[in-house]
Amino acid sequence: MAGGKLSPRQRMINLMYLVFIAMLALNMSKEVLSAFGLMTEKLEASNADAAVRNTAFMANLEVKSKEEPAKYEPLVAKANVIKAKGDDLYSFIESLKDEMNKTVDDPKEYEVKDKPDFLDEKFFNAGGLKPDGKKFLSMIEDYRNTVVKTIEGDYPSIAEGVDHKFSTDKVVNKDGVKVDWMNYNYEGYPMVASETKLTQLQADIKSTESEVLSAMLQGQLKMEANMNNFTTIMETPKPAYFASDKFDGSIVLGKTDAKTKPNKVTLTLDGRPLTKGDYEIIDGKVKLNIAAGNTGDHKIEGELLFKRDGEDQIVKVDQGYTVIPMPNSATIAADKMNVVYRGVANPMTVSFAGVDENKVSASAAGHSFTKSGNGYILKPGAGKEVTIKVNGTLPNGTSVSDSKKFRIKDLPKPVGSMFKMVDDVIELPKGSITAGAVEAQFGDDFDFNLPLVVKSFVIAVPGQAPIPVNGSKMSGPAKNAISKAKRGDVIRIIEIKASAPSAPGVKIQKVAPISIEVQ
Template identity: 55%
Template sequence: MAGGNLSPRQKMINLMYLIFIAMLALNMSKEVLSAFGLMNERLVESNESAELRNKSFVDNLKLKAEEQPEKYEPLKAKGEALDQLASDFNAYLEELKGKMTATVDNPEEYESMDKGDYLDQNFFKGGKLKPEGEEFKAKIVGFREGVLKLIEGQKGMEDVVKSVKDKFNTDDVKRGAGTVEWLDHNFKGFPLVASLTKMTQLQSDIKTTESEILGNMLQGTLSSEVSMTNYTTLMETSKSAYFNGEQFDGQIVLGRTDASTKPSRVELTLDGRKLSDKQYTIEGGKVKLKVGTGGVGEHKIAGALYFAQDGEEVEVPVNSSFATVANQTQQLFLQIK
């Protein structure tokens, strides 16, 4: 449409149409900014819940390490090292987000967070990164390499290792026929609210990573506990001695052996008399008795073994017996007598 051929009315219609298109674009931009803000809020809520779960997990590991140090102390040490890496990186990001939101009057008015000046000025200078930008990348790399050092090479951690490398990758990004620096690609020129949401997503990745690793570490320990290599066979009988020609009713059952599972308390009696600490030792997860066989006949061992579990004592009843028989010399003496 040539401008010289338009009537004043048509010109007015065209102008109103242009204004309408501009208003649509403006509203769309505001809707996008609000969407980023709402996404950030949801991520913050999710991160708070994940942090509580991870803290509970680490606290539980500490408790188990007190109860069964041989089994859980190595796991606890790794869990605490991982938690320290996650806490340090998360605190750095939280501080950075605080500086970003300090540049606006109301951090909940997402439609006003449409400028990217703060990160553009603090991370970049020309085509290079400023020290603050280099520090940001170094924090990501430090967390990634620290986590990989803890878990790389461990059985069952292969998927987690790949996930950590992918989520915290800072390699240059392909763009067209060339590449662009990672920080430039992800943060330069973006609205403040978009960069803020990306920071919160990075915090979510930290907490998810910690949760996955802690879960895999515990799963590995539990799998080892229930492995068939930790079982032995036991013979159960209805009585301790049988007559010649009598049918034997013994049953062969499986019993779990674990050198790191030791009772926290032992209370046993032999024929009703309480055993003292000197009459037994705990070796390789077993209670080894050091008592005399007593007179000829059946002797009963009763009581309980107590194991610490989740801050409480679990009682395992003991009800067994053994028989003492006369040796050949004693039998000969009795016959002569």
């Protein structure tokens, strides 16, 4: 009854109840231990599959490096560095697991692997970490730092993921206290749970290797297939035409790639074989170094041999050119584009066919036009057009002149980016968004080096009021708003304003906004 002593019968019931709860807890503990063991088995099977896949990736890279060394040898070198570090750490972890399993009769009997003694005695002492614990921690940090340093220039998002995945920073425990990473992850856990954690770490090593190798192969193939690597070439049945002729040329696509070089070149000029001294391979092009020859038509024939996936691929060469008498008109061209841009230094090539360089002069009234090396630099002033006038003196002393007009355009509209990523919608984790900087850059079709600095922007997180930010880094309120975003939310960075420090006074248009999907 209430407030009184329990009867012997009631005390017996309570005792049986406690024993029953203890038995339930014991059964649950065994089930949990078995679950850890089964998870370890699945991870080990997955790691074996990843090892086979990574071996295939490496073999593919090795084959391509022999066929196209300029493109793939740097990738193979980086892949070997990452693989060597990963193999060292993976093997060390495997030796820990082997040593751990030798302490039990049957490694598959997971219910008996419930004591934390092995790693507690292997890694820890009263003063902190034992030598084996320090070695384990050091190898993880060395692996992380090596991988990040090797790939951060080419694959920043992967490098950021590796830095996070293999972080050994202090961890906040359930009591809100910061504790060392080693103690948090490996001290006081049942052996079977520690074995699962170690196997998961091995899985992270293999998945990192797969991710890097896949990015190397896919990135290179994507770059090769990118239409930006192509240009247009005029193909004509004959090398020269008269004014009365019908022009029957064709416009075709030609691939321009400095790293695509033929493995063998066989060429003739008017039937005469060309030797290596007659040509050189520069930026993927076979550049001829021969005398033009007499006035008239000349024929270049032969073939270029490329090795692709272990097979020989031959490209036939059937080209020609015509040597004509000395002309009396100038060649005036913009090195970068068919237009010139206000606010930047536009490199210009000015020459007069048949006239020595020191006998040619050029000017652009009302604009800055100065000599620079073998060319000129044009900095347009006001107006919509600029006229470049050229004067030259032929070897016979005759003076010739010519001129050409170019359109002047303002700088194009820049686009916003983070981590140099430009797309309709980029994908980033919240940590990267808060840590990253808002950037502004011109598109790929603007071939000038004009760095931009972001002065301010507005960040709009779904469900929250837009937040103005000065500078390029996220402010405290911006970070707080980002932290509340959900996976799949699209954060917009708008009203981006930027300036060009190297071109003071030049107007920069409003930067195109950035859309970021939270991962």
